[in-house]
Amino acid sequence: MKIGTRLGGAFLLVTLLTTVLTLASLATLSQIGRHWVGFSDNVMVKQEYATQGYIKLGDGVQNFKNYVLRGGAYDKGFIADMDAISALVGQYRNLGATPQEQALLDRLDAGQRQYREAIAKAQALKAGGATVADIDAAISGADKALAAALSGLLAIAHEGAESTGANISTAIGSGKMVATAVGVVVAVLAIVFGVLATRSITRPMREAVTIAKTVAAGDLSSSITATGRDETGDLLRALKEMNESLKTVVGDVRTGSDTIATASTQIAGGNLDLSARTEQQASSLEQTAAAMEQITSTVKRNADSARQANQLAAAASDVASRGGAVVAQVVDTMGEINASAGKIADIIGVIDGIAFQTNILALNAAVEAARAGEQGRGFAVVATEVRNLAQRSAIAAKEIKGLISESVEKVGHGSQLVQHAGSTMEEIVASVRRVTDMMSEISAASGEQEAGIEEVNRAIAQMDTVTQKNAALVEEAAAATESLRDQARKLTGSVSVFRLGHPGAVRSMVQLA
Missing domain, CATH: 1.10.287.950 (Methyl-accepting chemotaxis protein)
Structure with a gap:
């Protein structure tokens, strides 16, 4: 399998596991979101309505007391507060009420009617010139049923909030467990595949480095075996081909250097003869x-x-x-x-x-x-x-x-x-x-x-000038030939460091004159 395929498979697996982890986290967040939406759109609103009703009830009682004590237009404020409570009850019903909430809402309607009747009786007494004590005795306890119903609705809202908080906590705990489990699995699989992929790459690479160092040291006799089908196998096969090519090149260079040495000697003799004739x-x-x-x-x-x-x-x-x-x-x-x-x-x-x-x-x-x-x-x-x-x-x-x-x-x-x-x-x-x-x-x-x-x-x-130039060129050619002989010696010495490992690569023993 190619390195790219292995690495791609490992990354794909890690990506899939990461996707699973992400999906689990998203599911947990979705569940938390649903609980929160239910809480914010229902429980919190109902709690707000009950709280506002309780506040309006307190405002109405206070407005009625002001009416009894001071008279004037406070009865209109009381009536407005009662109307507001009725409107809140209607909005509460529109959100959808449980049977328990429906019973409390019915009690709230009945208590509100009773309270309105008591208020009307108190207004009649006040109009008849009754004392404050008589008016208070007439309406005393009329708001308890209304207050009890509102308190019940608030209690139900608190219970809903606590239930929603518990559900959210449970969902968060479950999400943490799932994320931890998936994360551990992802980490373990990533480590396993990383170690396997690293070993499958580093071992052949170490072998390739060893071969390259051996070639750099001049030893071309190494036997290179490449069995892998991935890039490292291709690298080893390329190193093997390079090693064989270097063997051929070094052998050819040795033969060529010997030939150059012989030819340079002959050229030197010819140059001397040519110099004399010139x-x-x-x-x-x-x-x-x-x-x-x-x-x-x-x-x-x-x-x-x-x-x-x-x-x-x-x-x-x-x-x-x-x-x-x-x-x-x-x-x-x-x-x-x-x-x-x-x-x-x-x-x-x-x-x-x-x-x-x-x-x-x-x-x-x-x-x-x-x-x-x-x-x-x-x-x-x-x-x-x-x-x-x-x-x-x-x-x-x-x-x-x-x-x-x-x-x-x-x-x-x-x-x-x-x-x-x-x-x-x-x-x-x-x-x-x-x-x-x-x-x-x-x-x-x-x-x-x-x-x-x-x-x-x-x-x-x-002709004399050309002859003089030819003589100078012959001298330069002689010097170049001598330099060529020196280069041939150096080349022979340079390639002699390579060990070819076969009889055809015996080190040249030609004596350069």
């Missing part, structure tokens, strides 16, 4: 870096020379270009000179023709002057001079034409030479341009080679 690689990288620095210096010098040669070639190309331009201008100028010489030859030809025509005209003029005789002699002289001038002009024109022809021939030959020089100069300019382009390509290639070598240098520097 140092060799770092040394090789330093040598490579030094060689690359020399190559870089040489390539920089070559690049500087190529840039200077490129600048010289560019300057030569500019000079050749300017020379080609000058030669081209000379060729153009020679062509213009040749054209001008041709024009001059043409002009000289025209002048020669004019001189020839002038000579003909002068000859004709001389002939005509000879025909004229003495009259044409002066004109003949002029014609002769003109002819001489024309002949001299023709001779000069022929000489100039010869010179011009020779000049034109030389200018044409010079123009051919200049044209040949211009074409040669163009070839030189083209060659210089090709040389300049080649030097530019060489300079660009040298720059690219220089940039590539610088990148190689940076890469080598990065």
